[in-house]
Amino acid sequence: MEKPNVVSANLNSTPGDKVGIIAGRGELPLRLANTLKERGTAVFLLLVENEAKPEDYANFSFEIVQITKIGKFLKALKREKCKRVTMAGPIDRPNFKSIFPDKEGFKLLTKIGKSLSKGDDGLLGAITQFIEDKGFQVVGAHELDSEFVAKIGTLGKITPTEEDLKDIEKGAEIIRAMSVYDIGQAVIVRAGYVLGVEAAEGTEKLIHRCKEFSWDNPAGVLVKLSKTGQDLRTDMPAIGVDTIRQIKTAGLSGIAVEAEHSLILGLDEVVSVADKSGVFVHVISTDCHSDD
Secondary structure, X not given: OOOOOEEOOOOOOOOOOOEEEEEOOOOHHHHHHHHHHHOOOOEEEEEEOOOOOHHHHOOOEEEEEOOOOHHHHHHHHHHOOOXXXXXXXXXXXXXXXXXXXXHHHHHHHHHHHHHHHOOHHHHHHHHXXXXXXXXXXXXXXXXXXXXXXXXXXXXXXXXXXXXXXXXXXXXXXXXXXXHHHOOOOEEEEEOOEEEEEOOOOOHHHHHHHHHHHOOOOOOOEXXXXXXXXXXXXXXXXXXXXXXXXXXXXXXXXXXEEEOOOOEEOOHHHHHHHHHHHOOEEEEEOHHHHOOO
């Protein structure tokens, strides 16, 4: 029998209160784990192989797993007595034609069926239901730590211009229109002109792709919002310091995210870096998803 690749740390908390974090790339999994640990909640992490960096989690109990080994995921969560499970950080969609799933992974592939050809919402919804059917409660990072949740208003000293606000409004309209097709969460607009739309490549590559359109003076806005009807437990839009730096490098004026439907990781750091970079961070109302 294959022994689990588990690293243990001494965590003091109430038995049965442990949270399982399926960790992908980025800073969200580690920030969330640190916050929960500071509050006395035990944490067990499943680090997706080639996505999360094990060296970042030396102070936590974790197991490294392949994304297709669903049975290993479930056994580890049961062994660690995790009742609540959250998914944190982006994970690249595997090539389902070339993978070798375990027994539970095959069951999942059979169950999700047509969802494989859909966008991320359809696929994540099927995975979430599968995990819940196994007796776990799937929760969002925002439900575990509300301090990450974006609040309405402009953060920091840099404010958007009237033209920026018009670009934000147009970007929000575009994302709302795209939601029915489950395409992406972000768009870059400059002076009413759409420079790029996020698809499967993700926000970072969208920003990089639009660098070729940069002007001598910063202009253009990255609008990053949740899609209409999106399950925020599994794919809530998130930004952090790296996002601000990418925006600066791309020659954009700023970013707009959505109040209550977005995560800001390391708020004080984000504001500080944004101010120093001359980049605005604007949090808009959730009524951008209204059907009125």
